[in-house]
Amino acid sequence: MCGTHEYMALEVFTGKKQSPKADIWSLGVLFYEIMFGYAPFRGKNIEEIMDQVLKGKIEFGKDVP
DSSP: OOSOGGGOOHHHHHTOOOOHHHHHHHHHHHHHHHHHSSOSSOOSSHHHHHHHHHHTOOOOOTTOO
8 A cells, every 4th residue: 555644545445446436535635634734534653544534533623614
């Protein structure tokens, strides 16, 4: 596996066949980072990032409508 783990789609971590949806996922992560200044999934190591992606929980601040 190679690439920036914060941008990798769920399919990459689970080893499933990738589709264009994986590109849309990465684009969404990029937009999130542009809007808020940090990636939605962060961790001290790859395992923590993978765990956050697999759980699929993203928290938005009170300022987000």
